[in-house]
Amino acid sequence: xxxxxxxxxxxxxxxxxxVTNNQPIELYEPVSYTMNQKGKRLRPILVLIGxxxxxxxxxxALPTALSIELMHNSTLxxxxxxxxxxxxxxxATVHKKYGLNSAVLSGDLMIFKSYNELTNQEPRHQPAxxxxxxDSIIEVCIGQQLDMNFEDKAKITIAEYLDMIEKKTAALxxxxxxxxxxxxxxxxNDAALMNRFGRNIGKAFQIQDDLLDTYGEEAVxxxxxxxxxxxxxxxxxxxxxxxxxxxTQTKEINKWLKSKDETAKIxxxxxxxxxxxxxxxxxxLMEVYQDKSLINLNLIDVERDQKAxxxxxxxxxxxxxx
Amino acid sequence: xxxxxxxxxxxxxxxxxxVTNNQPIELYEPVSYTMNQKGKRLRPILVLIGxxxxxxxxxxALPTALSIELMHNSTLxxxxxxxxxxxxxxxATVHKKYGLNSAVLSGDLMIFKSYNELTNQEPRHQPAxxxxxxDSIIEVCIGQQLDMNFEDKAKITIAEYLDMIEKKTAALxxxxxxxxxxxxxxxxNDAALMNRFGRNIGKAFQIQDDLLDTYGEEAVxxxxxxxxxxxxxxxxxxxxxxxxxxxTQTKEINKWLKSKDETAKIxxxxxxxxxxxxxxxxxxLMEVYQDKSLINLNLIDVERDQKAxxxxxxxxxxxxxx
Numbered sequence: 136x137x138x139x140x141x142x143x144x145x146x147x148x149x150x151x152x153x154v155t156n157n158q159p160i161e162l163y164e165p166v167s168y169t170m171n172q173k174g175k176r177l178r179p180i181l182v183l184i185g186x187x188x189x190x191x192x193x194x195x196a197l198p199t200a201l202s203i204e205l206m207h208n209s210t211l212x213x214x215x216x217x218x219x220x221x222x223x224x225x226x227a228t229v230h231k232k233y234g235l236n237s238a239v240l241s242g243d244l245m246i247f248k249s250y251n252e253l254t255n256q257e258p259r260h261q262p263a264x265x266x267x268x269x270d271s272i273i274e275v276c277i278g279q280q281l282d283m284n285f286e287d288k289a290k291i292t293i294a295e296y297l298d299m300i301e302k303k304t305a306a307l308x309x310x311x312x313x314x315x316x317x318x319x320x321x322x323x324n325d326a327a328l329m330n331r332f333g334r335n336i337g338k339a340f341q342i343q344d345d346l347l348d349t350y351g352e353e354a355v356x357x358x359x360x361x362x363x364x365x366x367x368x369x370x371x372x373x374x375x376x377x378x379x380x381x382x383t384q385t386k387e388i389n390k391w392l393k394s395k396d397e398t399a400k401i402x403x404x405x406x407x408x409x410x411x412x413x414x415x416x417x418x419x420l421m422e423v424y425q426d427k428s429l430i431n432l433n434l435i436d437v438e439r440d441q442k443a444x445x446x447x448x449x450x451x452x453x454x455x456x457x
Numbered sequence: 458x459x460x461x462x463x464x465x466x467x468x469x470x471x472x473x474x475x476v477t478n479n480q481p482i483e484l485y486e487p488v489s490y491t492m493n494q495k496g497k498r499l500r501p502i503l504v505l506i507g508x509x510x511x512x513x514x515x516x517x518a519l520p521t522a523l524s525i526e527l528m529h530n531s532t533l534x535x536x537x538x539x540x541x542x543x544x545x546x547x548x549a550t551v552h553k554k555y556g557l558n559s560a561v562l563s564g565d566l567m568i569f570k571s572y573n574e575l576t577n578q579e580p581r582h583q584p585a586x587x588x589x590x591x592d593s594i595i596e597v598c599i600g601q602q603l604d605m606n607f608e609d610k611a612k613i614t615i616a617e618y619l620d621m622i623e624k625k626t627a628a629l630x631x632x633x634x635x636x637x638x639x640x641x642x643x644x645x646n647d648a649a650l651m652n653r654f655g656r657n658i659g660k661a662f663q664i665q666d667d668l669l670d671t672y673g674e675e676a677v678x679x680x681x682x683x684x685x686x687x688x689x690x691x692x693x694x695x696x697x698x699x700x701x702x703x704x705t706q707t708k709e710i711n712k713w714l715k716s717k718d719e720t721a722k723i724x725x726x727x728x729x730x731x732x733x734x735x736x737x738x739x740x741x742l743m744e745v746y747q748d749k750s751l752i753n754l755n756l757i758d759v760e761r762d763q764k765a766x767x768x769x770x771x772x773x774x775x776x777x778x779x
Contacts, residue, residue, distance in 0.1 A: 161605075235539075246569075258584040265576055269573035273566065276566045280484040
């Protein structure tokens with residue numbers, strides 16, 4: 136069993152003890168339905184690794200690991216309402232299965248339980264944990280609004296795209312590592328570096344997500360390839376393509392954006408992506424963020440060997456197929 | 458200017474400085490729209506009074522006062538989605554004015570900002586504040602679910618009704634007073650008594666709400682009298698009437714519950730309420746909770762004179778017409 140698997144089973148055991156079907160069942164069942172789905176458990180594992188890196192027992196950070204997983208899942212439940220998504224992790228979304236009211240209220244409950252978990256950490260750590268979690272989740276909220284705003288905007292710059300994914304995706308990954316570092320009594324400088332490391336990995340992670348949706352293998356990826364293209368989603372690929380396109384290509388892209396023929400649309404847009412080499416640009420930018428994260432990691436005042444698991448986990452995320 | 462008006466203007470000034478229209482405006486405007494409506498500001502005033510009672514400067518509790526008002530308003534925004542309510546405080550509800558997505562997301566933001574405000578209190582107070590706020594708002598969440606469950610249940614007992622209103626309404630009133638007491642460095646026993654005082658007042662307050670909806674004066678009350686009856690809401694009056702009714706009266710009530718003729722329904726149900734004297738039962742029970750709250754207040758280890766403003770405020774709530 137490697138380090139991540141150890142952390143994963145530590146976390147899953149803690150979760151199964153602490154997320155139970157209380158009364159009223161109408162409120163708690165959607166919570167356990169959501170929390171028991173097979174997710175990557177990426178954020179809680181980052182909390183535990185972040186804590187262990189500074190020599191503390193990762194088990195001491197379990198309430199915070201659960202807190203961040205509850206918070207992340209609350210955003211998924213509420214985002215699925217906003218995106219009118221029917222399927223998440225191969226199962227019906229909460230609002231489809233239990234109705235809108237249950238999705239709103241059980242999502243709220245997950246937020247409240249998330250904060251409540253932090254009260255199980257040592258009082259001396261709590262002010263820093265609460266402050267960081269609140270600031271980070273407000274960023275996520277702003278990121279979700281920016282993402283929704285993008286739907287109605289014809290022109291997005293790469294800078295706007297990167298700002299959106301930093302808030303919507305990267306902020307909570309950086310937060311997870313910093314929360315762990317706080318519990319591990321890291322000094323303020325190292326804790327902040329952990330956050331920046333996580334954010335850089337997070338941005339690379341999101342660009343990878345955009346790539347997989349268009350270039351992944353359907354059988355491995357687990358959902359239909361080209362979904363982002365069909366929905367005109369402002370991914371890195373589309374934003375970059377619109378930025379690089381000449382007048383003819385812009386006209387061509389705009390024609391496809393209006394098309395209802397899904398297969399032709401996916402192929403048409405992918406051909407333009409190929410012509411403009413936006414896939415290569417995405418891969419190059421992923422490397423930039425990977426390099427930045429490496430610089431952050433090198434600056435952290437901890438023995439080189441102890442950083443290996445974190446480095447390994449982070450980079451495994453960037454060669455993933457799902 | 459009396460004590461409450463002083464507290465109210467202190468709070469309103471703090472609110473106007475701290476709830477501003479940040480970017481993205483789509484996210485922040487529904488928050489300021491909601492927070493700037495004329496509400497009673499009951500919970501923040503309870504925080505300030507709770508703090509002052511123990512000799513501390515009420516201004517030191519302003520972040521917590523704002524926290525509780527943000528939290529309370531987040532529940533209103535999300536409850537209005539669940540209840541499909543179109544009007545709140547004489548204005549369009551957030552989901553009607555800005556759409557469902559904005560109501561979900563800006564309600565979430567109010568929750569996050571609520572917790573964030575607590576990080577502005579002294580670190581030594583924070584663990585107790587976070588713990589109490591989280592526990593209390595989870596109760597509110599459960600109360601909202603129980604209230605929704607009541608809609609589909611034919612038979613509710615008075616005990617179930619009282620449990621629901623304790624969670625949905627009274628918990629946050631008790632919480633407000635206890636939060637203030639914590640910041641005022643009250644001892645644990647006094648702080649707990651403040652909570653119980655607030656809960657007893659809160660239950661009386663909710664029964665009063667039920668009474669006003671049926672027996673209030675429309676011009677003063679500000680909304681249509683009889684709304685609860687039209688919607689078959691399981692108020693104290695209806696629950697008690699169903700408990701006391703004989704077979705003929707039960708049949709009569711059930712006939713009216715199905716009626717679409719609003720005026721006839723309101724009059725028909727009120728006649729049965731009169732026959733069963735449920736209004737008098739409600740008034741009697743309000744007095745019971747008022748007496749209980751008085752016992753709580755007497756036990757608090759503070760000079761009698763200093764308790765006068767709290768007593769006055771609490772009882773003014775129970776003779777209100779709106």
